Amino acid sequence: MKKQFLFLLILLTSPLFAQEPSARRIIKHINTLASDKMQGRGTGSPENAKTARYIEKHFKKYGLKPLGTDGYYQSFTAKVRRVVVPDSLRKAANVIGFLDNEAPYTIVVGAHYDHLGLGRQGSSLDSLPQGKIHNGADDNASGVAGLLELAQYFAKNGVKESYNILFMAFGAEELGLQGSRYFLNNPTLPLDKLNFMVCMDMIGRYNPERGIGIGGYGTSDTWPIVFKGAESSIKFFTDRAGNGGSDNAAFYAKQIPVLFFHTGGHPDYHRPSDDPEKIDANAEEAILKLEIKLLEKAMQQPKMTFTAVK
């Protein structure tokens, strides 16, 4: 008995398991990124830049190669269009880390890290948004936590997958997918080497009645093969469309197959009340484990062919 216990202890604490997604780390990331200190991560703010550095620090720690234009960063100028503000041009950046498996093709895993700041860049649903911190715990600190957990998992699992993986944190999504579009128009790796793109935007508010929605199922004939027999401790459903919701739409427009993970809308969406205490980190952990299973299965398939969804 004692021996078995010791074996179990070694097994549980060994690095083999340390890279599995964990609710504890997920909530830690979200508490940091969606704290009032981060001032809502509005594009152009010092706190938005601080968020980018937080992501860079983790990419570095996981041993990802920088694949921006300036280390991990790909800087660009974003423009506020929905409201008239004196400072409509804002400094923005994508943060890009590459897991090099020396494979011919690459998959993209992405999530945006910007949010609405102090409600002065448009698209807040609050009646008097100006000056209120829009923490954006679900939108999209939850997706960034997912991005970091997947980066850590694939970088530390001791497996050399048959595809490379490009981990991307997009800037200026809330201003209209500007970071992902900028990358696609100025790619740091040839676009014809991309296999498919997986996007996480709002994966922290799991509703057991609805389940998590996975969009993009119709964007390649390979997805039904990938999803066949997929099981999870949480409820999920697929949706054929891939051209809406978030940065996946920019990849879809370039005829790249996509998947889009989203736990659905809620009354706190784009309001100052999208706060960390409302996040279900245990469910997010299960979502990420499902995502890993799907990605591992997808990486056993040949490079996908894009299909448009009508």
Ligand SMILES: [Zn+2]
């Ligand atoms: Zn979002």
